[in-house]
Amino acid sequence: MLLLSLLQGTLAYAALGSAPSNFGAAPVRQGGRSLAAVSGVGTAVYTVSQSTLDSGTVVREYVNTDGTVFAVSWSGPALPDLRTLLGDKFAVLTGAAAQRPKAGHSQLALERPDVVIVSGGHMRAYAGHAWIPDALPAGFDTAVIE
Template sequence: MLSRVSRAVLMTALGLPCIVPAVQSAHAALGGSPLTPPAGAAVHSQTVSSSAVAHAASGVASAASAPSSYTVRATTYDGGTVVREYLAQDGTVFGLAWSGPQMPDLNALLGTYFPQYLAGVQAVRAARGGHGPVAVEQDSLVVHSGGHMGAFAGQAWLPQALPAGVSGSDIQ
């Protein structure tokens, strides 16, 4: 027999695709290649240099530091939810962020890391109980997710896959 916490986590995981049909399947799988955005979604990409970000924050410029660039690809869904993919130079998704009125399908976003995320959520819920924002912070996966109806936000990243000069706080 499943515990109350296990049932709640399972029902949440199974119910997300049913509750949020307007966001449909997300277009990125953490640790893999970006997927094709759904029809009707607006996509914008920007290349970022991590050393430029670090130097701008510190006010220091150095010709000796080798820049590490990555691409941020933002997709705005019809319902207004924005999912940002953080792509390494080889095209691998190392981070994700989302915000908007509807929760994206975390199963699709997290890909093969989704079971690890569910186990982390279950452990957090068992330790502190209740509902609300969840922070799963493990050596191989970090996911912060929270919000309420009409305003959801979160970030997920793979600490070992972050490019040089990029930290989890850059995933926004």
């Protein structure tokens, strides 16, 4: 059941580890977030762009200074298209989901050297996030992923 839920959703156009998405409408840009308070440097080391899909689901992309998405998050009444949102990391998610017992599990958390993915929820209340550990900016705290 979880696998079927993961395969359906609203169309998204981003991929973890690639360029930011284009959701068909202008995304709401949250200004550059900076680690300046931590490091004392005034340069933003990543930006966060937020898009609300037609389903009402909010997708956030964390983009480094090279323009690469190093983390994504989602929350809302429907899952986004995780195949597109996670890119080549989607196969890791489906592989892990296939190895789990089917009944009664609506949450999946996996931590591998190449990707961390946490996804869970139930009908009309889904949330999750994923990131590539090697792509995180120096000093980035994954606890800030909303």
